[in-house]
Amino acid sequence: MLRLQIAIAAGRLAGRASQLLGRGGSAVPGLVAERIDPRLIDRLVASIPRVVVVTGTNGKTTTTKLLVGMLESAGRRVVTNPTGSNLARGVATRLIEVARRGRVDTDIAVFEVDEAAVRALGPRLRPAVTVVTNLARDQLDRYGELDTTAAHVRSALEHAAIAVLNADDPMVAGLAGTAGADRFFGGSDPVRAQMPDDRTLYGDAGGPRPGPEPSVLVRAAEPAGEGQRAALTVDGEDLEVRLLLPGVYNAYNAAAAVAAATALGVEAAVAAGAAAGVVPAWGRGQTVEYRGRRVRLLLVKNPAGFNQAIRLLAGEEPGAQVMISINDHTADGRDVSWLWDARVEDLAGTGHRFVTSGTRALDMAVRLKYAGAAAEWAEPDPRTALDRFVDGVAAGGTATLVPTYTAMLDLLHLLQPDTHRREAWT
Amino acid sequence: MRLVIAHLYPAEMNIYGDTGNVIALSRRLEWRGIDAVVERIAVGDPYDFTAADVVVAGGGEDRAQLAVAADLQRRAGDIREAVAAGTVFLTICGTYQLFGHRFVTHDGDEMPGIGVFDLETHGGDERMIGNIVLDTEWGPLVGFENHSGRTFLGEGQQPLGMVRKGYGNNERDFDEGAVAANAFGSYLHGALLPKNPAFADELLRRALVQRHGDDAVLGPLDDGVERAAADAAATRP
Structure with missing residues (x-):
């Protein structure tokens, strides 16, 4: 116990020192402790x-945020890790912050955990519920092969009482029977057709649903305002969910959160109602005001996520102005080959206007050229690119940024210079 | 005029964006008014390689590579005949390895290849990952490598190029890839062809001559963006 108290004190001290030095850094206290x-x-x-x-690969942050909103609406006290800080040190940092006398006084903790870190954290957290959003190829220079990631998640599920699994994702549905019990979410056939899984992404035709009939089903999803309206069936009960989050993939995230919340005893109607109040997480469909324009950010990290953003853009009115920002730092994946796996061809003929930025602005410009949706210009420097891009958008107009992870941090820093960098890749 | 591009194992051997090679070849033909027909060949599909002008194959996960190795054995005679007849092949990473004599895993297990190239590959512990630049007969090539296999060329086997930056076939010899007749093998992802348009056109030129004779010409294209992208990529750490 004494060792724990010393560790907590030292961690807090290190965190304060790091903040005084202007480093922010949500990993430091956990790392030290x-x-x-x-x-x-x-x-x-x-x-x-x-x-x-x-x-899971995509949707962890948003699903976590939705689930926290649902649990809080049901009157539960919730502890959660800060956005994106999803390795052991991020979890440790949050626990240190809220610990009192070596204990954490809360009803429930919801932790987003990196799919490679989950193997080691699974047995330590002994979760009542583990949600697996989806599994797709992601930054092969960092995560390795998809089979390896699936094995990490499978190992973690052995320590979970209930697994909440995506019935429409063959890699995730294949994890059934590993946890104490399984609960599935998924989409109706027309909804499912808009969410290609990893195998359809790489050339296999879509077939029947790989998992069982889901307990939480997205029947339909329609854009509404900056978000959408989704029709869910939760254990036989039909519900409507309004979301401030765009894209069918976010309807799936909402279904995953509802499946987890109801497994934890929250009433389906309460969970569905709470979703309406959840604002997008940093860069994940978030819209910010900048120089009199509305600027929307759609974070992309891998081909599956990029395809979701492409599908969203392809369905919008012609003339949208889009800047795609591709960086190749470690947190983005140093290999940008994945740009060729995304269905960028679906942007051809949309009537949208494209420009590119980031360390790999020119790689993205080549990708767009070969997709038949040539970029008007490519500018690696984020500040120069953002200003030039926004100058081309009419005052009062809307523009979309599609950045990779560190490109998003660069752009948000420019868009909201006064906001502390809460999120740091750890 | 038209050329047939056969995409070998598009689902099984395509995790590093190697589809970009098929996209680059197709677009660069279409931009010159030449029809590009892409045919997809999965494990088990019957295919007559004399119908193809360019055969393209990529890298895949270990499990996929095993499935593909067995399938390639059944096609070995057909593929070697096509190579001898001058059909253009571009094999990347996992399929490049299988176009050699064998892949010997760390535990000493052997996965037989089809011997188009005189080389063999040994499994290693550490992956060789990073941006890579080669010098070749067709100018510098820029890409990204990510492999644990170490490939060793036989005496007299011509490499694709010499490594200026990165690892290449292995960390010892400074060579990268292999060339036999019109068959090319390489570890370069990126994808390789979109950012290396002169090399892409070299493949197309050879295929055109094979099919349509010596007077078939490829008109020039504006490759400004591609060349700028290659220059920028070459400076990345």
């Missing part, structure tokens, strides 16, 4: 009645 007490997470989690883990 875990070095002093390697069982810190295990000890603090033992005092929390129930833990939920959200993992």
